[in-house]
Amino acid sequence: MENKRPEFAIKEHSVLSIATEVHNHFRDLQSYYKIAKGNLISELDSMADESKAAEIHDQLREIEDKITFFHVLNNAISTVDTVLHTDKMIAEFKNKQ
Numbered sequence: 001m002e003n004k005r006p007e008f009a010i011k012e013h014s015v016l017s018i019a020t021e022v023h024n025h026f027r028d029l030q031s032y033y034k035i036a037k038g039n040l041i042s043e044l045d046s047m048a049d050e051s052k053a054a055e056i057h058d059q060l061r062e063i064e065d066k067i068t069f070f071h072v073l074n075n076a077i078s079t080v081d082t083v084l085h086t087d088k089m090i091a092e093f094k095n096k097q
Contacts, residue, residue, distance in 0.1 A: 014093060015084065015093050016084050016085065016089075016090070016093060019077060019080050019081045019084050020081055020085075022077050023074065023077040023078055023080075023081040026070050026073045026074040026077055027074050029066075029070045030067060030070040030071055030074050033063050033066045033067045033070065034067060036063055037060060037063045037064070037067065040056050040059055040060050040063065041060070043056060044056045044057075044060075
């Protein structure tokens with residue numbers, strides 16, 4: 001049986017560059033939702049309408065879930081990104097794509 005080295009399916013980008021881009025994207029999404037949360041809290045602080053306040057609380061719970069998910073994804077891809085940028089991994093992927 002032949003043992004052929006797997007090829008990365010995305011020809012125009014390297015594994016390293018994609019890991020870095022995904023890391024940046026998850027970090028940016030986490031920041032985006034933290035800002036959205038702050039905006040909703042500010043809106044809630046100045047709100048008198050209780051039915052609207054309940055709606056905002058629902059939105060806050062949704063945003064909290066997203067912040068948690070993107071926090072986990074950001075941490076995971078951060079580890080991947082760090083390992084891929086070690087000398088040994090750079091050498092592994094250099095000129096092999």
